[in-house]
Amino acid sequence: MPEKFTPRDRARTQTMAEIVAIARRQLLEQGAAALSLRAVARELGVVSSAIYRYVPSRDDLLTLLVVDGYTRLAEAVDAAVLAHREKHGVSDPMAEFKTLGHAVRTWGLRDPATYGLLFGTPVPGYEAPAERTNAPGTRVVLRLAEVLTMAWIDGAAVLPEGSPLPDVLRSELDSLAQEFAAPPQADHMAMLFHVWAALFGLVSFEVFGQFGALNKPVAEALFDNGLLSIAAMAGLK
Amino acid sequence: MPEKFTPRDRARTQTMAEIVAIARRQLLEQGAAALSLRAVARELGVVSSAIYRYVPSRDDLLTLLVVDGYTRLAEAVDAAVLAHREKHGVSDPMAEFKTLGHAVRTWGLRDPATYGLLFGTPVPGYEAPAERTNAPGTRVVLRLAEVLTMAWIDGAAVLPEGSPLPDVLRSELDSLAQEFAAPPQADHMAMLFHVWAALFGLVSFEVFGQFGALNKPVAEALFDNGLLSIAAMAGLK
């Protein structure tokens, strides 16, 4: 089918993009709570009621920004990891893990408000529609899974032994492991999850300022050290 | 000095307590964003301008709730750990660590809005005044430090070897370690920090619903397993 684009269509998608751009800037500069449809409309040069032609509600604007944020984060992470591979080959999972971790941290520190929107307190009364956010929202975990899985396969990482998983958990994780190409089993899935949570715990504490003001080089060194501990937790050397 | 309490004084502190109680309930039921001074005033049976006699601003109300939240969390954690000690003695740091972790998780799941206020996205434009929040805000870490430190001292936990800390970090952490009674050195402080971050990463992911809807027994088992991995990271067996 030919799919015509009338001038109106083009104007619409352009206005839409402009709205997201304006909202993103306001989010960056003033935080999520200060994000206002009226302010966006004002900046767009349009009366307040008019943006409701484009965005049905404030929550919907947030969803737009959530999707946008997940996508940008995933792209930053992918770019960092792939650039590393480009340069050093795929043989160093530890280095790749560190690269991934630092990419997440750097991105979060650069845009704390969006980071908070993605990984912080959920906006009350608002639930991100899974069908729109799931795909972009899982890209980083999937990349992390790829890095760790490769390490586990080729022996660069060996999962430390622990007590066996309880059955409820094992069966759940096994079915989840099906979706991966190769050998990760339930134990690997559990560890992947813990690494993921620990990494974001580290980043969140720093982005959200949970421990007062650490000066930059100290914070960086601490994060670096944290990545090493997390890697060790996963059996990665 | 005699410190008289006039009827007015008593009425004031009582009204103050009532305000916090109402706000807390509203926070629990509708989340931080929906917390409104006017709503609190309404429920207090007073005209909207009147609560400004008690609370100078909305942000200040939030501070009140932050302090209140930190205190309640710390009390829940302390109660759990101390109850465990009461029952089993102080000889099992692993069990104490798990008790502490579960206490944090349970508390967070029971009052997600307050948990989010404490550990989630900071309210933009609002900075918790350190002189009021620091003391209650550090109680849980200090308890965690106590548990781990005891384990490190009596050999129940042995810090895994890693690459030495960079100097900037080491000196910073060493001076921080001064504040503790006994042997923890910079490496221990770093690990304490990572354990703390990993624990809250785990809890936050669950409280904030970062991974869709896991059914309860699975989530519990996963968390349990996560605690084991974190403990292993700290060299705790």
Place this chain on the structure above:
DNA sequence: ATTGCTTAGAGAGCAGTGCTCTCTAAGGAG
């Protein structure tokens, strides 16, 4: 080309918010 549906935007309006101001009445100390 004219008809007729769809759309972008304007404008007014509602109910709610935080916060400030002024005024009244009661509390309490000298």
Place this chain on the structure above:
DNA sequence: CTCCTTAGAGAGCACTGCTCTCTAAGCAAT
């Protein structure tokens, strides 16, 4: 009893999200 302080009332300002109705322009079919 006097005089200062305080709790609360009430009006008002500037802002929010969102809805409604109306006008003018886009666009497709006849």
